[in-house]
Structure formats: C-alpha cells, structure tokens
Amino acid sequence: MDGCNDDLAWEHKRIEKSTKTMRVERQWLEDISASAQRVMKVPAVVLLFEGQRVGADEWILLPLEVAVRLLGLQKEEK
Numbered sequence: 764m765d766g767c768n769d770d771l772a773w774e775h776k777r778i779e780k781s782t783k784t785m786r787v788e789r790q791w792l793e794d795i796s797a798s799a800q801r802v803m804k805v806p807a808v809v810l811l812f813e814g815q816r817v818g819a820d821e822w823i824l825l826p827l828e829v830a831v832r833l834l835g836l837q838k839e840e841k
Contacts, residue, residue: 764798765809772804773823780814787824796826805829 765775774795778785792808799806808824831838 764795764802767799767802767804770805771807772799772802773807773809774798775809775811777811777813780812785810 764772766773792806795808796806806826810822810824812820812822814820825833827838830836
C-alpha cells in the first residue's frame with residue numbers, strides 16, 4: 764500500500780514511456796484488496812503513464828461496487 768486517506772487505500776504504479784502494455788493480474792488486485800481490508804479502507808490502484816501524449820496520464824481503478832455507489836451508476840445485470 765502506497766497511501767491512504769479516510770476512505771481509500773491505494774497502490775500507485777508508474778508505467779514507463781517505453782512500456783507498450785500494462786497487464787493487471789488477479790493476484791495483484793487480491794493483494795491490494797487484502798491490504799486495504801486490513802486497515803478497513805476501499806482498495807484503489809492509481810496508474811501513471813509517463814509521457815502520455817493524448818488523453819489523461821493518470822487513471823484510477825476501483826472495485827465496481829464502489830464506482831457504482833460514488834457515481835450513481837446502474838450496474839448491469841448478468
């Protein structure tokens with residue numbers, strides 16, 4: 764865990780400009796979730812793409828349930 768506030772515990776990942784792809788592994792997300800749960804926070808991942816030319820260079824990954832609640836979205840039925 765790289766940081767936390769009142770609600771979130773986050774892991775911050777920096778992706779070098781030369782990196783063409785970024786893979787997210789289930790175990791990595793499970794580890795971040797476990798770390799956040801230990802401090803009773805919501806897990807989040809912040810991605811920083813170095814040297815991004817178009818669009819945002821920082822992104823955040825949140826569990827869907829959290830995004831639905833925060834953004835007032837409708838969750839699709841499976």
